[in-house]
Amino acid sequence: MILSLEKLVTTLETSRRMKKLGFPQETVFYWVRQSMNGKMVDDWIIFDRREPEMIHFKERVADGIYIAAYLSSEVGEILPYRIKWRAWSKDQDEYLLITSGKNDEGYYCDLTSNKTGKRLHTSYAPTESEARGLLACWLKEQGLI
Numbered sequence: 001m002i003l004s005l006e007k008l009v010t011t012l013e014t015s016r017r018m019k020k021l022g023f024p025q026e027t028v029f030y031w032v033r034q035s036m037n038g039k040m041v042d043d044w045i046i047f048d049r050r051e052p053e054m055i056h057f058k059e060r061v062a063d064g065i066y067i068a069a070y071l072s073s074e075v076g077e078i079l080p081y082r083i084k085w086r087a088w089s090k091d092q093d094e095y096l097l098i099t100s101g102k103n104d105e106g107y108y109c110d111l112t113s114n115k116t117g118k119r120l121h122t123s124y125a126p127t128e129s130e131a132r133g134l135l136a137c138w139l140k141e142q143g144l145i
Helices: 012-020 057-063 072-078 128-141
Strands: 029-036 039-048 066-069 082-087 093-103 106-113 119-125
Touching: 012 066, 012 128, 039 066, 072 128, 093 128, 106 128, 119 128
Parallel strands: none
Antiparallel strands: 029 039, 029 066, 082 093, 093 106, 106 119
């Protein structure tokens, strides 16, 4: 089975959110805003940054014409394995562990306490990259990363 690029990267909406939250804009793929007759239109496609047309991608990222479209593995590099949450006892800290997977409803990315096993947050999405991207945004908005 061959997947389209849209199924391999974060959605344009999540990619915009990640850019606004200050996540790095260095990825393999980018959402690229199209122009028609010299004017920018609200039509976006995915480009590989290794393509010759992408030679000026850094300037275009600054202009808002290119937005990083993260692969699941790229979001995985952003997400920590665990986050120190609080002191559990005098000798032990509580950590939040990040796990991801797939079930009947789609992909998920969980944030779970290593002490209680309680799920603190779960992001669900139709793709793994999107579920991870949504969790990364939530963690950043909560000040956890």
